[in-house]
Amino acid sequence: xxxxxxxxxxxxxxxxxxxxxxxxxxxxxxxxxxxxxxxxxxxxxxxxxxxxxxxxxxxxxxxxxxxxxxxxxxxxxxxxxxxxxxxxxxxxxxxxxxxxxxxxxxxxxxxxx
Amino acid sequence: xxxxxxxxxxxxxxxxxxxxxxxxxxxxxxxxxxxxxxxxxxxxxxxxxxxxxxxxxxxxxxxxxxxxxxxxxxxxxxxxxxxxxxxxxxxxxxxxxxxxxxxxxxxxxxxxxxxxxxxxxxxxxxxxxxxxxxxxxxxxxxxxxxxxxxxxxxxxxxxxxxxxxxxx
Numbered sequence: 108x109x110x111x112x113x114x115x116x117x118x119x120x121x122x123x124x125x126x127x128x129x130x131x132x133x134x135x136x137x138x139x140x141x142x143x144x145x146x147x148x149x150x151x152x153x154x155x156x157x158x159x160x161x162x163x164x165x166x167x168x169x170x171x172x173x174x175x176x177x178x179x180x181x182x183x184x185x186x187x188x189x190x191x192x193x194x195x196x197x198x199x200x201x202x203x204x205x206x207x208x209x210x211x212x213x214x215x216x217x218x219x220x
Numbered sequence: 221x222x223x224x225x226x227x228x229x230x231x232x233x234x235x236x237x238x239x240x241x242x243x244x245x246x247x248x249x250x251x252x253x254x255x256x257x258x259x260x261x262x263x264x265x266x267x268x269x270x271x272x273x274x275x276x277x278x279x280x281x282x283x284x285x286x287x288x289x290x291x292x293x294x295x296x297x298x299x300x301x302x303x304x305x306x307x308x309x310x311x312x313x314x315x316x317x318x319x320x321x322x323x324x325x326x327x328x329x330x331x332x333x334x335x336x337x338x339x340x341x342x343x344x345x346x347x348x349x350x351x352x353x354x355x356x357x358x359x360x361x362x363x364x365x366x367x368x369x370x371x372x373x374x375x376x377x378x379x380x381x382x383x384x385x386x387x388x
Contacts, residue, residue: 138353187353197348200311201226204343206280207253208230211341213276214252215234215242 117170121189124169129154130162134171134185142184144177225346233338240302243330251275254284255292261307266293297327305330311351324350 125131129152136151137143149159163183166172170189174181232239242248246257246267254274259267271290273281298306308325326347333340348356 185353190353190356197226200345200348201228204226204228204345208228208341208343210252210254210274210276210280211242212230212232214248215232215238217276 120169121171124166124171127162129158130166133159133162134166134190137172137183137185142182144180144182146180148183224349225344226348228343230341230343231335231338232341236302236332236334236339239339239341240305240332244299244301244305254280261296261299261305263296263299266295268293295325298329302332304332311345311348323352323355326351 125134133148133152136148145156145159145163148163149156152159163172163174163181167174167183170186172183173186174183176182234242242252244261246259246261249261250256250269250272252274254271255269256272257267257269261267269292271284271287271292273284273288275281292309294307294309296305296307298304306327306329308327310320310323311326324347326345328343328345331342331344333342
């Protein structure tokens with residue numbers, strides 16, 4: 108698989124991982140207040156430990172989070188490069204500009220024709 | 221791939237003056253963009269706008285309707301008639317309960333050049349690398365289920381490509 112396709116496949120995995128509202132909430136929490144231990148995430152998300160662990164493991168597999176063992180718990184942190192690579196934020200704004208510029212086209216071409 | 225800026229080029233079938241007026245006049249800017257500014261654009265001071273659904277596209281206007289009345293500010297930096305217009309703003313500042321004022325802004329620049337049959341307009345927005353990560357993560361939220369759908373489409377596309385290669 109070439110580099111471009113590999114990057115696309117990796118982005119797809121990130122999108123899929125963050126498409127779930129619980130996982131997105133966890134990532135948002137860690138973006139703002141991380142790193143956090145599993146226990147704190149469990150309290151914030153109000154879900155069973157088993158469910159929380161499952162979500163966290165998936166996010167770690169995707170490379171969005173990393174963790175290390177601290178005592179009997181794990182400490183979770185965001186891997187910022189992974190979120191940057193997907194450019195989702197910029198793609199969204201880029202799409203907004205495409206739409207705005209089409210409105211500009213309508214505006215200037217209609218009034219000068 | 222550059223992660224710090226967006227760059228767009230658009231060829232408009234309209235005279236340069238017309239395109240200049242559509243962007244540098246705050247009322248004209250507002251009518252296509254979907255915002256109502258309180259003042260004319262002037263370099264060096266903040267100008268407050270409120271989202272008002274666009275007048276040029278009913279479908280987009282419907283999408284903007286829930287955001288009607290939301291305030292945002294821009295800081296005009298450069299006004300060089302017929303050549304360059306630039307301002308700073310907070311990108312994606314759509315959460316009314318969040319104070320964006322302490323966060324870094326991006327710089328939006330419009331540049332004019334003549335082209336066959338009209339005007340070539342180049343738009344760049346730069347400075348995204350300084351936007352806080354938590355703010356950038358919001359883009360996923362704004363898409364709701366959209367990413368899941370997109371991910372499925374990408375996976376399908378890749379699977380087809382691999383099958384095609386295997387068949388060769």
